[in-house]
Amino acid sequence: MSGVISISLVLNVASSGLILLGLYIIFTQKNLIKIVIGLGLADTGVNVLLVSTGYIDGNTAPIFSNSALNISNMVDPVPQALVLTSIVIGFGVSALALALIIRLFEKTGTLDTSKIRGLKW
Amino acid sequence: MSIVSGLLLIALAGVILNVLFYKSKIVQKYVSLLLFAVLAYLSFNMYKQVGSHFSIPFLIAGQSIGFTITWLNYYFALMITGITLLTAIFSLKYMEGKEGIVHYYTVLFMKTFGMLGVILSSDLITFFVFWEIMSWSTFSLMSTGGKEAPKSALKYFIFAVTASMILMVGVVLSYSLFGSFDFAVIHSKIDSLSLPMTGFLLSIFIVSFSIESAVFPMHSWLPEGYSNTFTTFTAYLTGISTRIGIYGIILFLFGIFGIQTVDKLVILGKINFRYIFGVFAALTMIIPTFTALYQHDAKKLIAWHSVGQGGYMLIGLASANALGISGGILHIINYLTYQVLIVFAIASVEYRTGTTNLNKLGGLIKKMPVSYLALLFGIIGLAGLPPMNGFVSKWFIYKALIMSGYPFLAIAAVIGTIGTILSVYKLIHNMFLGQLPERYNDIKEVSFSMQLPMWILMIVVFGLGVYPGLAMGLIAKIQTSLGLAVVPYSLHGIASGSGQLNMLVITALFMGGLAVAWIIYLLGSRRKHVNQYNNYAGGHFLNKDVAYNFNYEFYAAIEHVIDPYRKKIIERTERGIIGLVDAVSEYVRRIYTGMINTYAIYILTAFVITIIFLKELI
Amino acid sequence: MRKLVSIVLLAGFIFYFATLTGGLMIPSASDERSSVGLDILSRTADETGSANAVTSVVVLYRGFDTLGEVTVLFLAALGISVFMKSTGGVRKKALDQSFILKTGSRLLFPLMFLFGIYIITHGHLTPGGGFPGGVIIATGFFVVLLTSESVEFNKTVMSVLEGLAGLSFIGLGLVGLFGPDNSFLQNFLPLGDFNTVFSAGIIPIIYAVVGIKVAAELSSVVFAMKESK
């Protein structure tokens, strides 16, 4: 514990802030690219949350290359592995989304979600 | 091998053969006819195996599918297979060259299969399965044979599927209450049920069957549905299809629940379940019968009577004394014979003239005497006049109503009969009497294969009128098997007691009267045969140029009297419900706005609403 | 309107979140925690021979996830190539870059490639591994592509490479099925000397495969995007 504001707390506030901001963007922005950006923000927020679950204040990376380190001052490796996966998935989805949006723009000539409503009811 | 399996397998074989050889004329006509004959023969022989049970090991919720033969279903099986055979014979010529013949016999077999299954079943699940097969085949029967047919079939189907769903609740509710689908088990445990639950369960079943038997106010599907299809199907449907609903009512009211249990169901201190039922039956008698007056189409007119006549059967059952019940049950077969006879006559006229519009027909008596005779026999039966069979059962019913102290219902029955007489007179007059339109000068009587079923039915209609005891024997057995009192009957009517009825005497009197009339007619015969246009009316000579046809707007005066009372509440309610469903569906569709942001908001909204709902649980 | 609704919803969301969980986001005190990760930490060195615990988790303990992850990348690349298939339009000619930029990027490319390989092969020893390494290699391609308009590129080779890398991953896993534990992805190689390049059994091999796959996929994504008009 270092001081009143622990790093975990910062991480948590940051992650929830990012998720909420991302959601807010998805809810209110009509530009599809912005919506994808919102998704990216939310994704990042979740990634921060994931990392923070394994974080132990003051501990370091779980690598045994330096024999001076031992288990007790390492952080949990599992969330880091999870976050790696999650980032890659997030990247894949965003790339795909952008590719789709490019094509959709070619077909409709707009990125405005209120105008892309060919399918409804 | 039970006869039951034979019956069902043959009906099913008929379906399959007709599907497989849908191009073969021989299969369509003669093989089908043969199979229908076998069905009739088998069902006639069913009396040898009354009481036998037959089941297929077929697990659904631990139950097997079962059939049993009782006197009640023997009676119905006879009617079903008999009428199917007659329809098939009649159809040989009638359907020749028509487009719908490809699936005509398939659905006929399917329908027969379904109805036989319904009446033979010995447990709820079997009953329901065949009930569904039956209503789906009715739907496909109705969908064929005319431009308006699909629409009216859809209307029927909405009612039928509603009935099925209600029935399904009843079936499953019974299962969860009694732990079994079997009729016998349910019957044995019915007394252990609390009265409100009994009432609820019974109402579910009765409402469901009432829809199928077109009880007011759930009757509006019938006239259109029955009249828009092929006329032979009209005969078949109006003859037996609706009456399966009555079978259900008899079975549940007397067979499963038992009249003692039903009589315990009293609301507001004195209003009996049966009486409510009787009131609806009375409305079913009166309103459709008078609506029939308005019809300009023979098929529609007779279809409205199909509704009205159901009321007589139900009101007989509702009286719940021996005479009333036997009257109700007897009326089923009586109705069946004369109704089908009438429709066959109409079909014959349609076959030759191509129309059933009453405003366009007339004067066919000379051209088609057999059809005329058939219609005459039929409408006498329908109107409930001696010496035809309709009189007997109606007489039973009037008598029973007065005996059980339901005078108002008896009066209703009489009013219904007046309406019936008025409207059937319109039928026979507008088709066979009056002027023959020029275009029908070359009309001939229909061929023998179409006459044969009519002759058979005429004999039955008259025979059952004079010898009601022929049917009463079977009905007495039915009543005994249902644990009801039996009416002492003789070959000519009711044997003893205050309600004695001897149809032979009545027929003799009637015939005597007829003979007297004939003699008077012969003696006073001073008439001159003239051309139909060599005639005058109201000072105007009639000729081809004067468009005068008093078949047109036949009951304008009476309609004028009735009109203020016709509120068309049912039609408006139905339209309202359809409009409501339409509107709801339109609004529900609007949820899917096509706007991605809104969709995303839905997700969080669902989340938050769920928390609000569930936070008490923690 | 939509903004208002969103704000209300998010506020409600936060409110209920806070009231229901009493600050769920803040983890319990660290010293009391026991988790799978900490268990893994205590045995990874002996079990896997990998100095980098994260790598051992990624490749071995949660190797199946990594297979899925590679599949997701593969999917993304595939999807982009499905959507980006040439629609017949004429590609806009980009401005030809300056000579310095072109030459510089070509000089940079082998270095980045080499660096990527280093990162991949040392995944079990230092932070890094197949994913970052693959990304670095792909970036090398990307840099060249950005600067030199004329570079043509064989799509078939890439798709074969992607497929082969994926197949090798699965192949390596399937070998484990014949191993003693009859288990997919099991290490069947000797663990080697701890904290050296040739150690940790199949981990470096798998990471190499992953690296190739990631590099191939990311490059093909970039090329697919460039290919379209």
Next chain:
Amino acid sequence: MVNPILLIIIPLGTAFLISTVAGSLKNSTKYLAFLALLANVWISISLLPQVLKHPVNVIIAGIKPPLGINLLVGPMGAIFSIIISVAGILVLLYSFKYIEGEGQSKYYTLFLLLITGSQGMILTGDIFNLFVFFEILAISSYILVGYAGDRNGFEAAVKYLILGSVGSVFILVAVALIYQETGTLNMADLAGKFASVASGKKMMIMLFFITGMGVEAAIFPLNSWLPDAHSSAPSSISAVLSGFVIEVALIVIIKFVYSIFAMTEILQYLSLVGVITLLVGEFAAFNQGNIKRVLAYSSIGQIGLILFAMTLNSEAGLSAGMMQVVNHTASKSILFLVAGYMIKMTGSYQFTDYKGIAKKMPVSSFLFVLGVLSLIGVPPFLGFFSKLNIIIAALAVGNTFNTVMVFLILLGTIIESVYFLKILQIFYIGDPIKGGVKEAPFTAVFPIAIFAVVILLGFLVLPEINIYAGSAAAELFTKIQITQVF
């Protein structure tokens, strides 16, 4: 014993293989895909007798479950595997002629990955692994929805992608919180440890999970992407999406609610949501003119029914729900696949343009009728028995709430039968439509016919179906799977 992991590995490996050899084999790669799924069918069926005796626990990388990833295959998993592989192979067969043009091998790669994702989601015993497979499934669905490359396909795919990603954010939050609270990701381990989590947090985690997964499972109101996606995708894909993809997500929710979260308090709420979903689906379909949209809305209705059945908190309900899943998979696949060729032949999505099509496409239309009958629940089709079982299970609970729900479900059924009948009447009545409409090819009719055989002759093997569905239900309800792992 065959290792259940092959159910995931074979389609995945084949997908990679196809990508490798696509250049030289061109369009014959579809046969590779077919072989892979054939192997899958065989494996999943041969797995069933094994898992009925004892659930199979497959460890991966030789590491014991709480630390590594494992697969848990109980009766439920095996049955779903069979559903996925069988439906998958039949739809694949249908695709042989249906999917045309260049680059077909990509379609088959994606299709195999979709199967991989579904199998993985059902079989895995680790929640993060579940998320990974969920993403594989979801991403391959996004791509396949837009595969046709038309405007509607892209629009639907974008919507599906964005909503699906929002859903996956929710799932991932749930996973992170679960790990934070319990320190484990293994389902069996979790089932034990989750009980000690504070109830408020438990509820919150569960809601995150259900909301996220509910997007894919098409629970109202999370299902807004579904009508667009299912109606714009190629029909073969619509069949798969409606046929098992949403069910897979739903069964995951059910599995979590019963076995892992063990929060039976919310079941009643979920069953209410199920009935609302059903009514929304049926009403929305009622006035719909686009045949594929009708089918898509009807899928919403069906998923509501399945959700209702499975949240009755009784083994009978779960078992009936499993039966309904089988029925829905078969019958909705029939409908979508037939509709696919009808659209292809007539060039129109409006079913009012199909007047008298039965005369030109008799076999397809007949199969369509069978599908409709089973979907509505007409005896003696499988759908009748599943619906009956659902209602029996609902009324067996014996409270007023469920009785009212049953009446609402039956109201939904009435609406459903009416709009389907309107379509059937159009097919069968009226003059045949003009133009070169002809019967679908054999490779299309054959798989549809197999589906039809399933629903038509299902009642012959009803006892067996009851047994299998029952053991799957028992697995979920009594958590045998969870307790027998270690």
